[in-house]
Amino acid sequence: MxxxxxxxxxxxxxxxxxxxxxxxxxxKQQNEQAQQIEDTGSVTPTKGKHVIHCLTIVGQIxxxxxxxxxxxxxxxxxxIPQLVAIQQDPDIEGLIIILNTVGGDVEAGLAIAELxxxxxxxxxxxxxxxxxSIGVPLACSAKRSFIVPSATMTIHPVxxxxxxxxxxxxxxxxxxxxxxxxxxxCDNSHISADRFRELMMATGELMMDVGTVVDGQAAVDEGxxxxxxxxxxxxxxLYDMIEEEQRQQKEEAQ
Numbered sequence: 001m002x003x004x005x006x007x008x009x010x011x012x013x014x015x016x017x018x019x020x021x022x023x024x025x026x027x028k029q030q031n032e033q034a035q036q037i038e039d040t041g042s043v044t045p046t047k048g049k050h051v052i053h054c055l056t057i058v059g060q061i062x063x064x065x066x067x068x069x070x071x072x073x074x075x076x077x078x079x080i081p082q083l084v085a086i087q088q089d090p091d092i093e094g095l096i097i098i099l100n101t102v103g104g105d106v107e108a109g110l111a112i113a114e115l116x117x118x119x120x121x122x123x124x125x126x127x128x129x130x131x132x133s134i135g136v137p138l139a140c141s142a143k144r145s146f147i148v149p150s151a152t153m154t155i156h157p158v159x160x161x162x163x164x165x166x167x168x169x170x171x172x173x174x175x176x177x178x179x180x181x182x183x184x185x186c187d188n189s190h191i192s193a194d195r196f197r198e199l200m201m202a203t204g205e206l207m208m209d210v211g212t213v214v215d216g217q218a219a220v221d222e223g224x225x226x227x228x229x230x231x232x233x234x235x236x237x238l239y240d241m242i243e244e245e246q247r248q249q250k251e252e253a254q
Contacts, residue, residue, distance in 0.1 A: 042082060044092060050242050052094045052235070053086050055079065057112070057138060063105025074101065076108035083115045094122040094238045097142055103133025106158060106177060110134065110184065116141040117188055122241035126234040127151045127216075127225065137181055139225060140188040144237050146229040149216040153224065155199045156211025190223030 044053045057079070059072030067073050086092050097116065103109070116123055116138070125142035127135075132154035139145050139153070147153075158178045164170055182200075186193045199212040199222070206213065219225040227233075 048235075050093045050239055051091055052096055052238060052242075053082075053092050054096050054098065055082060055086075056098045056100075057135070058098075058100045060102055061104030061109045061112070061134060063108030065105075073104075076105070076112055079112050080115060083112070083119065087119050087121060092121070093242045094124070095119065095142075096234060096238055097123065097125040097138070099125060099127045099131045099135055099139055100129035101131060101133075101135040101138070103135055103154075106134050106181070109138055110180065113137040113141040113184060113188075117184075122238055122245060124234050124238040124241070126229075126231065127153065127219075130154070134181075136224065137184050137188070140185050144241065145189070145225045146227060146234045146237070147216040147219050147225045148230055149228055151216050151219075152213055153219050154206075154211060154213050155196070156206070156209055157200055185224070189225070192223075195222065 042053065042055045044051065057074045059074060060067060062071075062073040062075045083095075086095055095116075113134075116125075123142040123144075125139050125145045127139050127145070127147040128151055130152050131139040131147070132152070133156065136153055136155055139147070158174050158181070160174070178200075182193055182196055185191065185196055199214070201210055202212045203210055205211060214222060214224070216225075216228055220228055229237075
């Protein structure tokens, strides 16, 4: 039998990866970011003035039931761990949430909104295209919210698809869920509860539904969103919030 040659790894071989060229390192980072975007719809750019995490909430928010494969969805079991990781990661200084959603599962959307609202780090939301239905509390959940002029937001009562028992308890359940949404939106924006309910129950706006559609300027005028602006405005605001928090931390440390 022929004796096999031994393969000896030297320290130079082991350290080859640690001595990668700048171009190779950049290509590796780009590949990792591309994979992160593909897997979770998020990215953490590190070349800017501050390290911020970008979270996208697009399509329909998927909750306890899996939606058909042709639906573009945001899965809440993907978003919730990301938010926990962002809050715990000392390298990430802030969070920007990009919204273009038609709504979806009420409890899943409200759970995500509550997590964002409870974060200690600076958070900014930006509504592009649409922030409809449960997308409204998601847009309000950040510490500062932006909307582009061409975006729209649909405000309507809670609805449910499928078999529903026609009993008083069902209506009571809907009322309680709706009040949770009203309370959250009013606590995290500048609109009053009475005005939000008025927009929610309007009958002359939508042809086959109850509710109201507001564009970017109207959303700001109603107090749902803090201000009009695009991506540059949102990022600049987030940077200002990060720097203000850093100043406060230095003053407390002194």
